[in-house]
Amino acid sequence: MNKNTEDASPLAQSEVQMRKGMLVYCVLLLLKDGKVYTSEIIRALHDAELIVVEGTLYPLLSRLAKDGLLAYEWQESEQGPPRKYYWLTDPGQTLLLDLKKTYHKLHASVTTLEKELKK
């Protein structure tokens, strides 16, 4: 209950939305160069301060895989439980490029806007 009221603050909400908007792009970006397993994705996103908790990522990955943007396979690991490796499918690659364009456009727009306001 307390968490709900916290999350409802305008700043927190916008921030959550902003992060979520970026998350798909960042995940695709991480997988650009080949197979990566779940924990590595989590660590990278965590280190980049893009996610705080891991929970958000599991439904995202499963949905991307379901939509055919990601492919995955299970591999045994020497230490610990088996790992799920993800990589980009062709539609995934296309989406990555599209999102990249969108992101840069957005970035440019925001930068322009910020500069205009400084004047």
Place this chain on the structure above:
Amino acid sequence: MNEVTKIHLGRTAFPISADAHRELRNYLDAIKKHVSDESVVGEIELRMAELLSERGVSGDKVVLPADVDFLKEQLGDPKDFADEDVPEAADEKPTDTPKRLFRDTDDAMLAGVASGLASYFGLEVVLIRILFIATAFMSGTGILIYILLWLLVPEAKTPSDRLQMAGKPVTIDSLKEVVERADVKGAAARANKSLAGPVNTAFKAILQIIGVGLVVLGLALLLSLFAGGAYTFLRSGAVVQDGIFPVGLKEHLVVYLAAGVGVIVSLFIVLFGMALFQRKWPIRPWITGILVGLLFAGLAAGGALAADVVPQVRNRYNSHIHTVSYSVQPFTKVNLDNASGNIQYQWSPTYSVSVRYWDNPNTSTVKTHVSGSVLYIDTQQLDHSLENGCQGSCIPINYEPVITISSPQTPTAVYPGLPDAPALPSPTPPSPFKG
């Protein structure tokens, strides 16, 4: 003292303290409410195993509540696991969740139909039960409705079913409440119902008595069906008088189908009696389904065949009936001292006596004569040897002759030696004067 149990995360088993186990179980259950995909839950469990190993909890090390807190911190709130694209009913603020009708087997006397209805309509259970029992006496309407609802209404199995039954929103918090309450629910319910207690006990006792009665009745029916069936079978299968019914394959089929339907109905009586007694339907649903299917198939086939067969049987029966009429002199009194059989009176413009009999070839055995305006009927020489035509368990044909006395006016009966003899049935002739 803290007990240590085991939990499987992914494919790894971890020793875990009892309180940590409870906490982790709750956490996983909460996550499952948000994650529809079973494989994702599996992945999350794998990740938990991985995080625990990374934390140094592996091998014989026991998972403690602090470790579970660490997992929660890493993985986040259960609702973080919800996929944003899938609208989550549980997340919305449900102001008025519609109630759903379930059978409340937690508070059941029999199958929870009444208590489910009580939850649904917000009434006292006792009221509904009394209503059922009252309508049961209206040629079984209540029983029929109860059985129908039993078959149609699902049982409230999960906590979320129970919430929906009560019309409460299904949220993580409310679910938790139900689960936590479940441990003491029975006790609490019993304590709350000090007033309803004796009534419930009485209900149970009545149900059990009725149940035993039904089982006995059903078994008796089954037994008599089997005994009758075996006997009839040994006697070449006559049900009614040899040569009348059944004759031919179709009619035999009707008999077998009727017997089969009888067996299934008796079985259901036994089963229902058992259900009343142990308050649980005694056989598996699919077997019930097969029995109901067989019952309806038997009824349909038997009904169709019977419709086909009945006219033939009636014709066959009628072909054995002979009627002979005797014209007699006018009479005002009737003496039936020597007459046996079914005596009837009929208005007619003329005086006559007709004898209708079944399969008696001797037509002259019924004597009638009128002397001194008294009609005497004598059936003493009627051939009674045929009366034993039905040997055994079959339904005998009535060989008694039907003697119909016709006259234009009501005769008075004369029974010498029987002062208080009953009068002949009064005729209702159309009055010739009015016509």
